[in-house]
Amino acid sequence: xxxxxxxxxxxxxxxxxxxxxxxxxxxxxxxxxxxxxxxxxxxxxxxxxxxxxxxxxxxxxxxxxxxxxxxxxxxxxxxxxxxxxxxxxxxxxxxxxxxxxxxxxxxxxxxxxxxxxxxxxxxxxxxxxxxxxxxxxxxxxxxxxxxxxxxxxxxxxxxxxxxxxxxxxxxxxxxxxxxxxxxxx
Numbered sequence: 143x144x145x146x147x148x149x150x151x152x153x154x155x156x157x158x159x160x161x162x163x164x165x166x167x168x169x170x171x172x173x174x175x176x177x178x179x180x181x182x183x184x185x186x187x188x189x190x191x192x193x194x195x196x197x198x199x200x201x202x203x204x205x206x207x208x209x210x211x212x213x214x215x216x217x218x219x220x221x222x223x224x225x226x227x228x229x230x231x232x233x234x235x236x237x238x239x240x241x242x243x244x245x246x247x248x249x250x251x252x253x254x255x256x257x258x259x260x261x262x263x264x265x266x267x268x269x270x271x272x273x274x275x276x277x278x279x280x281x282x283x284x285x286x287x288x289x290x291x292x293x294x295x296x297x298x299x300x301x302x303x304x305x306x307x308x309x310x311x312x313x314x315x316x317x318x319x320x321x322x323x324x325x326x327x
Contacts, residue, residue: 143282145231146171150283156321160279162272168279173234175275179217179247179256181229182299186214186307188258213255214307222253229299247271285317 149170154160165172188211196203203209218226223233234245247256248267257264264270281287289295293316302310 143287146174146279146282150279154279154283156283160276160283162276165272165275165279168275169235170231171275171279171282173231175271175278176234176245176247176254177229177231180223180254181217181227182301182307183213183217183256184306186305187211188213188255188262190262211255216253216255219253281317284319284321286320288316288318290314291316 146168149168150160153167154164160168190209190211192203192205192207192209194205217223220226245251245254247254248263250259252259257267257270289297291314295314297313298309298311300310301307
């Protein structure tokens with residue numbers, strides 16, 4: 143979180159709150175959101191139905207067959223992601239022309255599908271990304287975060303059972319203000 147805080151301080155500063163228009167200039171913050179969606183998609187499965195008979199990798203798929211796309215497993219596939227279980231936002235930040243930063247969560251890359259893809263992709267993707275990125279930026283800009291009631295806990299990202307992959311254990315964080323609540327006049 144230190145890298146994101148430094149990026150926000152360098153681009154936005156401490157004299158004003160981060161705005162939606164700042165997000166395009168915060169590539170590390172965007173990478174944090176992409177990496178979070180890769181490891182912890184909002185829904186682990188996407189359901190589709192075949193419109194006609196087809197063959198996929200030697201398997202006959204009749205028309206009207208329901209297909210389940212395991213988004214959770216795709217985001218953790220070691221054939222595509224190096225150290226797939228580690229949280230590494232840097233995998234989405236690359237040198238100019240490397241293509242790393244071009245990986246998008248909007249369904250254009252089939253190894254990163256947190257919002258689905260194509261005509262059946264989530265219609266709220268753009269709004270969700272804008273709200274999440276701006277909210278996260280504001281929370282990082284305005285607060286230091288202490289984990290646990292005493293402020294010395296660890297973040298446990300173990301997932302529990304369910305359609306939306308809830309946390310197995312509650313996450314308790316304590317915000318500590320890092321900016322003055324009263325802007326200069």
